[in-house]
């Protein structure tokens with residue numbers, strides 16, 4: 001048994017004044033084995049957390065300016081809820097100083113630095129560290145996560161798309177060609193900032209696609225699907241939409257079924273693959289995924305309908321972008337790294 005299993009571990013939330021940071025705080029304050037020692041924000045440094053997030057009024061914690069030395073001195077684990085590019089600047093010294101880093105940004109998700117350059121319009125900020133990073137999908141990388149010093153939490157859209165598709169690609173129930181993913185995200189996915197396209201009158205009463213055929217999550221989704229299919233590369237269509245809800249992602253995925261595969265077989269393969277998964281809910285025939293059933297939870301719901309007319313299967317998945325799509329998955333990863341109950345603070 002490691003020391004961590006007997007006492008509380010000390011956690012820092014770097015970028016605690018954003019939406020993912022707020023969600024990390026919501027989850028970690030109720031974690032019996034975690035003490036929050038540091039919450040960073042440049043704008044709100046010195047202010048009590050309840051000033052910024054009134055729901056935490058009375059919690060005896062203040063924001064502080066981000067300082068790598070202070071984080072390294074006080075914390076066993078640091079959650080990076082920072083913009084991509086900035087996260088790597090913190091990850092490099094923190095990993096070096098022996099802090100476990102759980103990164104919610106996209107900096108360490110892509111194995112290919114060429115793809116990072118193409119989709120993030122920047123040279124990869126830490127190519128050497130990238131080799132150490134483990135893609136933190138608990139349903140398929142638990143053993144690697146246990147040993148990791150740096151975890152790259154999957155993106156929100158990739159989580160909602162990979163969870164239903166990966167078991168079907170592995171079992172070869174669907175073709176790896178011609179997959180179409182149409183996803184809808186709530187506005188909190190864009191972060192806690194004032195930006196014209198995301199203010200209320202611009203998004204309310206509106207449903208709009210964006211970044212079609214070039215969204216930065218496309219290479220991440222393709223990377224994970226190709227690995228499951230045993231291929232070097234894969235190409236899919238991914239069409240994200242912004243919808244006027246605060247939280248939640250729903251993905252509708254269309255794939256060509258292999259001859260004779262039934263919806264019951266798909267559910268059986270999912271149930272087998274996810275038999276030990278704490279947060280994947282396979283829905284029975286007749287039900288489709290609904291964001292309202294996963295809001296403020298770490299669950300991903302998955303469901304399917306086969307279409308005899310086209311020979312396609314239609315998959316439906318739902319997550320909360322801030323929980324399973326960000327902070328919840330990060331806490332799940334922390335639980336695995338430190339040997340806690342994987343569900344701690346998440347049920």
Ligand SMILES: NC(=O)C1=CN([C@@H]2O[C@H](COP(=O)(O)OP(=O)(O)OC[C@H]3O[C@@H](n4cnc5c(N)ncnc54)[C@H](OP(=O)(O)O)[C@@H]3O)[C@@H](O)[C@H]2O)C=CC1
Nearest residue numbers: 015016017018019020041042043081082105189191192326
């Ligand atoms: N929102 C979502 O649904 C999801 C977000 N993510 C990822 O998580 C990360 C955070 O996202 P989100 O919470 O939405 O973002 P927000 O914009 O809501 O918050 C960003 C946080 O980072 C801090 N910050 C920004 N720039 C710097 C900097 N240069 N140095 C130090 N701190 C900085 C901000 O605080 P301050 O300015 O006060 O310092 C704030 O606390 C991003 O990489 C995002 O892509 C991942 C999955 C889902």
Ligand SMILES: CC(=O)N[C@@H](CCC(=O)OP(=O)(O)O)C(=O)O
Nearest residue numbers: 105106155156185186187189190
């Ligand atoms: C609605 C919205 O804008 N969503 C964001 C994705 C959410 C996010 O922060 O993406 P990561 O998981 O990569 O961090 C976007 O499309 O860029």
